[in-house]
Amino acid sequence: MNLYPQTNRLINNRRTSFGLLLSALSLIISFQLYAADNVWDPNKILGSKHDLTSLNKRAGADAMEGVAFTNLNNACVYCHIPEEDLDNKNKSGQIPSWNRFRPISKNYKMYKSNTFDSKSGEPNDISLLCLSCHDGGMSVDRVVNTGSHWNSGKEQTLHMRISGNNDLESCGKCHDGSVAHDITVKELGTNLTNDHPISIRYAGLNMTINGFKSPDGLDGFNNGVKLFNGYIECATCHDIHNPDKKMLLRTDTESLCRTCHNN
Ligand code: HEC
Ligand code: HEC
Ligand code: HEC
Ligand code: HEC
Ligand code: HEC
Incomplete structure (x- = not known):
């Protein structure tokens, strides 16, 4: 199994402009619905809400990096293993192939209802990545690996969580809706019963459950909605790297649900 598809792709993309052209072409071919200027570029994340090296600039105040968390000087390493640390990819407690520690997966309360037919056990790794920040x-x-751009002398004393609580470990200390915007809605917690089911095998594959559309390919749908080994994960609906779309969704809110659901 290739644990580092993202890194390989990144390196390949960077290697030559020819490689870039090729991948751009293949994107245009596989996502015919996309306009040519919508070629996917992970660097679009820079300056967005998931770029923890630029939040002060974005906010126009020296409030966050340098106060609430350490600036590691590389926006990608808050999720991806730094290239220089690829040998350290399986430290104890690490989410395999991601640069964060694994939350206790059996603590999550997964979606259920009387009409829900899929099996959902515990969140899969790629969703645990999101939850490791968003469960608060x-x-x-x-x-896990701080990367070579980090200056250990600049380690902060406060390390805050995405939580609406009003204490020195929580972003809610400022993000209470008056000092700064309320962060509470970004905290999903460990009770996922109010959220769309995740880590379930997509019912439209081989039509295992009625009412779902067949995907366009193994990776999902031509509009960008993505399956991961056939499973629905947080990143099925969200593309962290593309702040052009509202709520980082992969497609417009109006068409998102009907990508899969027949009604
Ligand atoms: C908040 C977490 C997060 C940050 C920060 C982040 N990524 Fe990602 N990245 C992901 C996730 C999740 C995936 C897999 C989902 C997907 O394919 O969209 C991914 C996938 C990728 C891929 C592979 C996409 C594919 O189609 O195979 C590349 C390349 C990539 N990221 C590059 C970057 C670069 C470069 C940066 C920094 C400029 C970055 N990422 C920052 C979470 C992140
Ligand atoms: C390293 C921590 C971290 C990880 C990992 C992470 N996020 Fe976030 N996310 C944040 C922060 C910080 C914000 C901004 C919170 C705010 O605006 O108050 C955010 C905001 C968001 C938003 C709201 C965007 C908006 O425009 O308001 C969405 C959606 C989101 N994240 C989804 C995800 C998904 C899906 C994943 C996994 C692929 C993920 N996040 C992984 C830190 C993280
Ligand atoms: C010392 C106060 C303070 C703390 C602590 C703090 N912030 Fe902020 N933050 C601000 C201010 C002020 C702004 C600008 C006003 C706003 O966006 O509401 C801001 C803006 C932001 C933005 C940018 C909003 C946008 O899209 O323009 C994000 C994302 C954010 N904060 C995330 C966080 C996270 C995550 C934490 C905890 C790890 C945190 N902040 C801790 C004061 C703080
Ligand atoms: C089936 C699609 C889908 C899946 C799967 C999904 N989301 Fe979302 N998410 C959405 C939509 C749609 C919104 C916007 C909701 C709204 O505007 O009310 C959203 C909003 C969010 C927000 C912003 C909340 C706010 O009001 O600012 C965060 C954070 C978030 N999702 C994180 C996640 C995480 C983490 C996961 C996995 C545990 C996940 N999402 C799984 C579709 C999805
Ligand atoms: C990637 C495909 C996909 C997308 C996109 C998607 N869904 Fe789903 N959804 C599913 C699957 C598969 C199930 C599980 C069905 C089952 O097992 O009964 C499901 C289950 C649900 C359920 C629970 C149904 C029950 O019987 O309890 C609701 C509610 C739901 N989706 C609403 C939405 C909404 C609203 C959106 C758009 C924001 C959305 N879905 C987007 C595939 C998707």
Whole structure:
């Protein structure tokens, strides 16, 4: 199994402009619905809400990096293993192939209802990555490998979590809706019963459950909605790297649900 598809792709993309052209072409071919200027570029994440090296600039105040969490000087390493640390990819407690520690997966309450037919056990790794920040349990700068751009002398004393609580471990200390915007809605917690089911095998594959559309390919749908080994994960609907879309969704809110659901 290739644990580092993202890194390989990144390296390949960077290697030559020819490689870039090729991948751009293949994107245009596989996502015919996309306009040519919508070629996917992970660097679009820079300056967005998931770029923890630029939040002060974005906010126009020296409030966050340098106060609430450590600036590691590389926006990608808050999620991806730094290239220089690829040998350290399986430290104890690490989410395999991601640069964050694994939350306790059996603590999540997964979706259920009387009409829900899929099997959902515990969140899969790629969704645990998101939850490691968005369940409010771990600070946003709690990474496994800090990477070579980090200056250990600049380690902060406070390391805050995405939590609406009003204490020195929570972004809610300022993000209470008056000092700064309320962060509570970004904290999903460990009770996922109010959220769309995740880590379930997509019912439209081989039509295992009626009412779902067949995907366009193994990776999902031509509009960008993505399956991961046939499973629905957080990143099925969200593309972290593309802040052009509202709520980082992969397609417009109006068409998102009907990508899969027949009604
Ligand atoms: C908040 C977490 C997060 C950050 C920060 C982040 N990524 Fe990603 N990245 C992901 C996730 C999740 C995936 C897999 C989902 C997907 O394919 O969209 C991914 C996938 C990728 C891929 C592979 C996409 C594919 O189609 O195979 C590349 C390349 C990539 N990221 C590059 C970057 C670069 C470069 C940066 C920094 C400029 C970055 N990422 C920052 C979470 C992140
Ligand atoms: C390293 C910590 C971290 C990880 C990992 C992470 N996020 Fe976030 N996410 C944040 C922060 C910080 C914000 C901004 C919170 C705010 O605006 O108050 C955010 C905001 C968001 C938003 C709201 C965007 C908006 O425009 O308001 C979405 C959606 C989101 N994240 C989804 C995800 C998904 C899906 C994943 C996994 C693929 C993920 N996040 C992984 C830290 C993280
Ligand atoms: C010392 C106060 C303070 C703390 C602590 C703090 N912030 Fe902020 N933050 C601000 C201010 C002020 C702004 C700008 C006003 C706003 O966006 O509401 C801001 C803006 C932001 C933005 C940019 C909003 C946008 O899209 O323009 C994000 C994302 C964010 N904060 C995330 C966080 C996270 C995550 C934490 C905890 C790890 C955190 N902040 C801790 C004060 C703080
Ligand atoms: C089936 C599609 C889908 C899946 C799967 C999904 N989301 Fe979302 N998510 C959405 C939509 C749609 C919104 C916008 C909701 C709204 O505007 O009310 C959203 C909003 C969010 C927000 C922003 C909340 C706010 O109001 O600012 C965060 C954070 C978020 N999702 C994180 C996640 C995480 C983490 C996961 C996995 C545990 C996940 N999402 C799985 C579709 C999805
Ligand atoms: C990637 C495909 C996909 C997308 C996109 C998607 N869904 Fe789903 N959804 C599913 C699957 C598969 C199930 C599980 C069905 C089952 O097992 O009964 C499901 C289940 C649900 C359920 C629970 C149904 C029940 O019987 O309890 C609701 C509600 C739901 N989706 C609403 C939405 C909404 C609203 C959107 C758009 C924001 C959306 N879905 C987007 C595939 C998707």
